[in-house]
Amino acid sequence: MKALFTTLIIGSLLAGCTSLPPSPMPSRDKVGDFALEARFALRVSLPEQPPQSSGGRLSWTHKNGDNHVLLSSPLGYGMAEIDTTPVLSRLRTGDGKTHESSDPETLIEEVTGQRLPITPLPAWLLGRANHSAQIERDERLRPTRLHEDGWQIDYTYDDETPGALPARLTLRRDQEIELRLRIEEWKESP
Numbered sequence: 001m002k003a004l005f006t007t008l009i010i011g012s013l014l015a016g017c018t019s020l021p022p023s024p025m026p027s028r029d030k031v032g033d034f035a036l037e038a039r040f041a042l043r044v045s046l047p048e049q050p051p052q053s054s055g056g057r058l059s060w061t062h063k064n065g066d067n068h069v070l071l072s073s074p075l076g077y078g079m080a081e082i083d084t085t086p087v088l089s090r091l092r093t094g095d096g097k098t099h100e101s102s103d104p105e106t107l108i109e110e111v112t113g114q115r116l117p118i119t120p121l122p123a124w125l126l127g128r129a130n131h132s133a134q135i136e137r138d139e140r141l142r143p144t145r146l147h148e149d150g151w152q153i154d155y156t157y158d159d160e161t162p163g164a165l166p167a168r169l170t171l172r173r174d175q176e177i178e179l180r181l182r183i184e185e186w187k188e189s190p
Helices: 002-014 104-112 121-125
Strands: 034-044 052-063 066-072 078-084 089-093 098-101 134-137 143-148 151-156 168-173 177-188
Touching (some): 098 104
Antiparallel strands (some): 034 052, 066 078, 078 089, 134 143, 143 151, 151 168, 168 177
16 A cells, blocks of 8 residues: 555656647746646556556646645546645645645655655756756757666657757656656746
């Protein structure tokens, strides 16, 4: 059960980037606040447990350092809602339970048993490093692969412009976690 819940939480937190929006977004390097709609597929393979897979839809709003993430099943049923601020992180599950912590990584670890990179995710979605990361770039200087804190993030673009936002992301940690994201829409956050 914890592995499945881990799968759902990771999917909601990591779901992140893909296709181009109907209205123009600023260049990737100029994006600060954002909102996105995405599909995700998540696989968690923990030692001594059968692999767990999950998929669904993700709505994410990142504004002024705060995050609001809604994770839904493929049919649109709410599975989890996560709010993070610099002061408080709150996770509400589909069954009505609420969990809180002052640290988002601690909150997710308490609920799922896994310490996940919640804080760096908004930067990773945009292909930015938070500290001593390694970033590989293509000929247009767009991030194609980022390595940070034991995670590898691979980026794919639908647009050939140098400032394009990623259309697909694959996030991996060892052989344990793989999250594939397909962003259907990027929007500037209001």
